[in-house]
Amino acid sequence: MYAWFFNEVLPxxxxxxxxxxxxxxxxxxxxLMEVVFPWLSEYSPLGDVTMEE
Amino acid sequence: xxxxxxxHAASPVPPSxxxxxxxxxxxxxxxxxxxxxxxxxxxxxxxxxxxxWELWWTGIExxxxxxxxxxxxxxxxxxxxxxxxxxxxxxxxxGTDSGPTPADFEVCYTLDDGTEIGCAxxxxxxxxPEQIMGTVYAPxxxxxxxxxxRHGTTTNQIDRGGVGxxxxxxxxxxxxxFALAGHRNTNASMLGNQDDLxxxxxxxxxxxxxxxxxxxxxxxxxxxxxxxxxxxxxxxxGAEAETGVLTFTTCHPMFSNRERLxxxxxxxxxxxxxxQAPDELxxxxxxxxxxxxxxxx
Numbered sequence: 125m126y127a128w129f130f131n132e133v134l135p136x137x138x139x140x141x142x143x144x145x146x147x148x149x150x151x152x153x154x155x156l157m158e159v160v161f162p163w164l165s166e167y168s169p170l171g172d173v174t175m176e177e
Numbered sequence: 178x179x180x181x182x183x184x185h186a187a188s189p190v191p192p193s194x195x196x197x198x199x200x201x202x203x204x205x206x207x208x209x210x211x212x213x214x215x216x217x218x219x220x221x222x223x224x225x226x227x228x229x230w231e232l233w234w235t236g237i238e239x240x241x242x243x244x245x246x247x248x249x250x251x252x253x254x255x256x257x258x259x260x261x262x263x264x265x266x267x268x269x270x271x272g273t274d275s276g277p278t279p280a281d282f283e284v285c286y287t288l289d290d291g292t293e294i295g296c297a298x299x300x301x302x303x304x305x306p307e308q309i310m311g312t313v314y315a316p317x318x319x320x321x322x323x324x325x326x327r328h329g330t331t332t333n334q335i336d337r338g339g340v341g342x343x344x345x346x347x348x349x350x351x352x353x354x355f356a357l358a359g360h361r362n363t364n365a366s367m368l369g370n371q372d373d374l375x376x377x378x379x380x381x382x383x384x385x386x387x388x389x390x391x392x393x394x395x396x397x398x399x400x401x402x403x404x405x406x407x408x409x410x411x412x413x414x415g416a417e418a419e420t421g422v423l424t425f426t427t428c429h430p431m432f433s434n435r436e437r438l439x440x441x442x443x444x445x446x447x448x449x450x451x452x453q454a455p456d457e458l459x460x461x462x463x464x465x466x467x468x469x470x471x472x473x474x
Binding site: 125126153156157161164165166174175 | 211212215216223226227230231234330332335341343358401402403404406407426437
């Protein structure tokens with residue numbers, strides 16, 4: 125899956141594909157940290173420190 | 178150079194694959210299994226990233242929010258707030274260090290030993306969603322440990338690098354329970370080291386009303402449903418309190434949500450604005466704006 129993406133979907137020579145891969149990874153991680161995980165944590169009990177009133 | 182079979186090999190080399198550069202095609206089953214494996218690895222990495230986010234990333238924003246909140250709290254004295262002469266640098270230049278000049282204050286109740294506890298009109302007025310009621314200092318938790326207090330214990334308050342006041346509990350200026358919640362492992366972990374507190378340690382609640390001084394009296398671990406720790410008289414819901422208590426609640430054990438770690442501290446003193454600041458607080462940059470830090474007069 126990832127090999128196919130790297131070899132067939134990403135354009136350009138090897139060095140460009142490596143840079144694109146890193147950029148994509150950074151964007152995905154940032155999106156997870158800023159959007160997905162904060163949303164997900166609403167449904168997770170881990171950050172719940174209060175007494176249940 | 179060509180590779181020849183080892184001399185001791187009994188059988189001739191099996192015919193090598195055709196010299197064409199084509200890679201051998203993977204079977205469909207191998208592709209499916211490989212893709213499934215990649216998905217599993219991806220899920221594992223996502224799980225790890227979530228842990229990183231929860232324990233570390235949430236702390237970055239919360240910590241900067243905490244600093245901003247402290248700065249804002251001390252930069253914005255309420256309207257009509259008296260000019261404080263802290264007896265700091267200005268007075269020393271003139272050689273007329275006048276010592277503490279406690280402001281007059283309204284007494285809300287009196288402790289058994291006669292100590293007068295001042296009212297907290299400023300703290301009571303700072304209960305909006307963006308407002309800081311005061312700041313709590315616990316020297317045992319660090320020289321620079323200072324937690325802004327927000328009114329409320331939802332994520333809007335306690336995820337922002339400070340502690341939250343349980344809205345149904347009392348204020349420091351009345352007999353009862355001033356209960357605060359803070360994070361143990363996430364969002365800057367304000368109460369991450371709460372278990373370091375020891376009996377007798379001082380906890381200071383500072384607002385534009387003065388300093389409420391508490392001493393740690395009791396530690397225990399309870400289930401999250403044990404709301405009696407928030408009662409006016411902790412442990413005895415419905416009973417009427419005669420003195421003030423500060424309660425810290427946080428997660429317990431570390432990295433878990435199973436129980437709650439509770440510390441109760443009893444009120445022992447009150448310092449009005451302009452009064453003598455406790456030595457333990459004198460090094461905090463903002464304390465000298467509101468209190469006398471020139472040493473015992």
